[in-house]
Structures are given as structure tokens and as C-alpha cells.
Amino acid sequence: MRKILGCAFGAMVLAAAPSFAHHSAVMFDEAKEITVKGTVKEFQYTNPHSWLLVDVKNEDGTVTTWGFEAEGPSTLTRAGIRKSDFMPGTTITISGHPMRDGRPAASWTKAMRGDGKEFVPGAGFAIK
Amino acid sequence: MSNRIRATGGWRLAVVVALVGVAGAAAAQPSTAPAPSPEKQRQTKLGIEQKTAAGLYAYFKQKADGGTPLTWRSVPDWTGIWTREASPFFFDPDQTSMTSMPTAKLTPPFEKQLREKLDRIARGIEFDPLSNCEPAGMPRWLVEPFLREFVVTPQQTYLMNEMQNEIRRIYTDGRGHPSPDDAYPLWEGDSIGFWEGDKLVIHTNQMRAGQYQRLQPAYTERVETVEVWRKTDPSTMTVDVWSYDPPVLIEPWYTKQVYKKLSNADNSLRIRYWDCGENQNNTVTKTAEGSSDFTNFTFTKKGDK
Numbered sequence: 001m002r003k004i005l006g007c008a009f010g011a012m013v014l015a016a017a018p019s020f021a022h023h024s025a026v027m028f029d030e031a032k033e034i035t036v037k038g039t040v041k042e043f044q045y046t047n048p049h050s051w052l053l054v055d056v057k058n059e060d061g062t063v064t065t066w067g068f069e070a071e072g073p074s075t076l077t078r079a080g081i082r083k084s085d086f087m088p089g090t091t092i093t094i095s096g097h098p099m100r101d102g103r104p105a106a107s108w109t110k111a112m113r114g115d116g117k118e119f120v121p122g123a124g125f126a127i128k
Numbered sequence: 129m130s131n132r133i134r135a136t137g138g139w140r141l142a143v144v145v146a147l148v149g150v151a152g153a154a155a156a157q158p159s160t161a162p163a164p165s166p167e168k169q170r171q172t173k174l175g176i177e178q179k180t181a182a183g184l185y186a187y188f189k190q191k192a193d194g195g196t197p198l199t200w201r202s203v204p205d206w207t208g209i210w211t212r213e214a215s216p217f218f219f220d221p222d223q224t225s226m227t228s229m230p231t232a233k234l235t236p237p238f239e240k241q242l243r244e245k246l247d248r249i250a251r252g253i254e255f256d257p258l259s260n261c262e263p264a265g266m267p268r269w270l271v272e273p274f275l276r277e278f279v280v281t282p283q284q285t286y287l288m289n290e291m292q293n294e295i296r297r298i299y300t301d302g303r304g305h306p307s308p309d310d311a312y313p314l315w316e317g318d319s320i321g322f323w324e325g326d327k328l329v330i331h332t333n334q335m336r337a338g339q340y341q342r343l344q345p346a347y348t349e350r351v352e353t354v355e356v357w358r359k360t361d362p363s364t365m366t367v368d369v370w371s372y373d374p375p376v377l378i379e380p381w382y383t384k385q386v387y388k389k390l391s392n393a394d395n396s397l398r399i400r401y402w403d404c405g406e407n408q409n410n411t412v413t414k415t416a417e418g419s420s421d422f423t424n425f426t427f428t429k430k431g432d433k
Contacts, residue, residue, distance in 0.1 A: 021216050021272060021273045021274070021291070022256075022258055022259065022291070023256055023258065023259035023412045023420055024249075024254040024255060024256050024259070024342070024412075024419070024420040026249075026252045026253070026254050026419055026420055027420055027421050027422060041427075044407050044409065046406050046407040046410070047400055047401065047402040047403065047406065048261065048291070048402050048404060048410060049407070049409075049410050051407065051409045051410075053427050064428075065427040065428065066427075067409060067425060067427050067428070069409075072274075072400075072402070073400060074274060074275050074290060074397060074398070074399065074400065075274065077396050077397060078390070078397065099422075101421075101433075102432075102433040103422075103425070103428050103430070103432055103433065104427075104428050104432065105422070105425065105427075105428065125273065127211065127213060127388045127390065128390070128391055
């Protein structure tokens with residue numbers, strides 16, 4: 001379904017984002033990060049978790065819909081991420097820790113919109 | 129553009145790696161908690177001297193001459209949107225290391241149980257009942273992240289956590305707890321309290337068994353807490369907490385919880401209802417081995433790779 005060009009295990013970095021507080025993150029491979037480029041299909045801005053669905057064109061011309069999970073609306077709001085930031089059709093490059101079982105889903109770590117603006121969901125846990 | 133995977137790491141990886149170290153330690157090895165501060169030692173000593181949560185609450189109430197009933201004129205301003213300051217991983221903010229055990233003095237059976245749980249997590253086996261919007265319940269309520277609101281009225285105070293829509297009701301109208309014959313386990317327990325000036329003292333019993341947090345010890349239905357809430361500056365709520373639970377704790381576990389008021393100049397922060405059934409993609413189920421998995425995505429099928 002999709003082609004993965006490279007794979008590497010990362011150094012241990014203490015990022016700002018804590019583990020999902022609502023459910024275990026064992027289904028995600030925290031040692032890996034994928035980055036895909038595509039267009040926003042839908043931004044499901046819901047509690048307890050939000051899902052950003054991104055259509056990614058594969059090399060064979062087919063399209064895979066990827067899902068990127070983040071915390072819910074209040075944490076995203078604190079991170080400066082609003083529903084209107086990712087309207088359908090928005091061009092996006094997005095990264096996350098992928099599912100261990102290979103399904104096209106990941107826990108969202110960061111994203112860059114086509115206009116160059118960056119979005120980091122984990123920043124929503126900062127106290128300010 | 130093709131997908132690519134690149135090197136990175138994350139906090140959660142650090143958790144798992146650290147847990148391998150904790151779980152791998154010999155079960156007989158003593159906990160490596162940081163040395164308690166003089167204040168913590170004093171508060172712990174007070175908790176030990178009063179023997180039980182009910183005893184400590186009675187001690188505080190006697191010291192306060194029964195407390196001072198609030199009026200609408202004396203209601204403190206606890207308005208705003210708040211969140212917990214410390215790491216959500218640890219019940220005690222004094223625990224800052226993934227490689228140390230919690231600061232609680234655990235009985236051998238519950239220390240063993242915790243080490244076994246940490247070992248399972250280190251092996252990637254974990255399921256949290258909260259995954260399906262089960263309430264955290266007290267005392268875990270104190271540690272969960274996300275937004276909070278505190279609403280004070282003369283007769284009753286409402287302590288609200290966005291997560292799982294959990295609302296604690298603190299009765300300050302002079303009533304006592306239900307009689308033991310009528311008591312039964314409750315998610316948030318039964319809370320009564322009194323005011324001493326701007327301090328709210330709370331006694332909570334009748335709680336359900338649970339866990340202080342995913343990486344933390346369990347508690348039983350015998351757990352009881354005493355809390356002293358005080359707004360120590362315009363953006364800080366400080367809460368002294370004593371947990372009593374004889375099956376689990378060798379002595380009362382004193383912790384200081386701190387909640388910070390968030391800036392919300394544009395009023396964009398608003399607490400919304402949580403419903404795990406609202407978005408099918410949030411359905412997390414318990415696997416046969418006792419771990420967690422998504423089962424029912426709308427955008428892909430189980431066999432898609």
C-alpha cells in the first residue's frame with residue numbers, strides 16, 4: 001500500500017510532549033518517526049483525542065489516508081492549533097510515531113503547513 | 129511525495145527505557161526516592177501522629193475552632209482555567225526521575241505489584257481503563273493533566289477536571305459522611321470540608337480502588353485523603369495531600385500538588401465534554417495479552433499496511 005524509503009532508530013530525546021494521558025501509547029513505536037506529505041482530508045477536532053486525516057499519494061499513484069492522533073481540542077488550543085488551521089485540501093508535511101502493526105496511523109509530533117507555519121501539539125502542555 | 133521514516137526519539141521512549149531499568153532492578157532492592165524536604169518530613173510526621181485521615185481532619189478542624197462558614201462576601205476568587213504544574217507521570221511532584229520508585233512507602237505486596245506492573249509496561253504491555261473514558265477517580269483525579277475549574281460557593285465547592293468530565297463535590301455546609309452502613313465505593317469518594325480563612329480542608333472517603341497513575345502504585349477501597357487547598361498567589365493553587373491506605377502504604381503518603389492558572393486572554397480555553405464514543409477512531413480495546421490497541425479506524429482497515 002505504501003512505500004517506506006528509510007528507517008532508523010533515534011537517539012533518546014526528552015521532548016516536551018508527555019505521553020498520552022488518556023490511553024497507553026504502546027501501540028505506537030516511539031523509537032521511530034515517520035514524515036509524510038499530503039493534503040488534509042479531515043481534521044477530527046474531538047475529545048478525548050483529535051485525529052488529523054491526511055491523504056498521501058504513493059509512488060504508484062494510489063492514495064493512502066493516514067491518521068495522526070493528538071490530544072483533544074483544549075490542549076491543541078494551548079498549542080495554538082485551531083480547527084481552522086487544517087481545512088480540507090490544506091497542503092501539509094506531518095510527522096509522528098507510527099503504529100507498530102504497520103497501519104497508516106501515528107501519534108502526531110509536528111507538522112508544517114504549505115505556508116511554512118509549524119505546529120507542535122505537545123507544546124499544548126506548556127504552562128503559560 | 130513518498131513516505132520516509134527518519135531518526136528521532138521521544139519522551140515516551142524515555143519512559144519505556146527507564147522502566148526497563150526500574151523493573152529490572154531486584155525486587156528486594158529498596159526504593160530510590162529523593163530525600164524528603166524538611167517540610168515534607170514535618171507534614172508526614174503530622175500525618176503519622178494523627179494515625180488516620182479522619183483523625184487528621186479532626187485535628188485540623190479542632191485547630192480551626194470548627195472552621196469559618198463562608199458567605200457570598202467571603203468566597204475566595206478561584207475563578208479561571210487551571211492545570212497541574214508537575215509531570216503527569218508521578219503522583220508526587222517530588223518524583224522527577226523515571227528510574228526511581230515513587231516516594232510512597234509501600235507495603236511489600238504492593239511494591240511487588242508495582243514492580244510487576246512496571247515490568248509489563250517496559251515490555252510494551254499496558255492497558256489503562258481510562259482508555260474508554262472510565263473516570264480516573266480520587267485520588268488519581270489530583271494528578272491528571274488537562275484543564276480544571278474550581279467553583280466555590282458558601283455551602284459547596286465544585287472541583288472539576290476536564291478529563292472524563294470529573295466533578296468532585298465538597299460539602300462545606302456542616303454535614304458529615306454517610307454512615308458506614310450506607311457507604312459504598314464511589315469514583316470521587318464522599319468529600320466533606322470546612323473553611324479556615326482562605327483555606328479549604330477536605331476529608332474524602334468511600335473511594336473505589338484504582339491506581340495513582342499508570343506508572344504509580346495502586347490504592348484500595350480503604351484509601352482516604354485529607355487535602356488542604358489554598359490559593360497561594362494569583363496564579364497558584366497549592367494543595368497539601370495526605371493519603372492513608374493501610375494495605376498499600378506503610379505510612380501516610382504526603383504530597384504537595386500545585387495547579388497553575390493559565391492565561392486565557394482571548395477566552396479560547398473552554399472545557400468541553402469528553403465522550404469516548406464521539407469519534408470512532410478513539411476506540412481503544414484491551415488485547416488478549418492485556419495491552420492496548422486501536423481496533424476500529426474509519427480511515428483504514430486492520431489488515432492495511
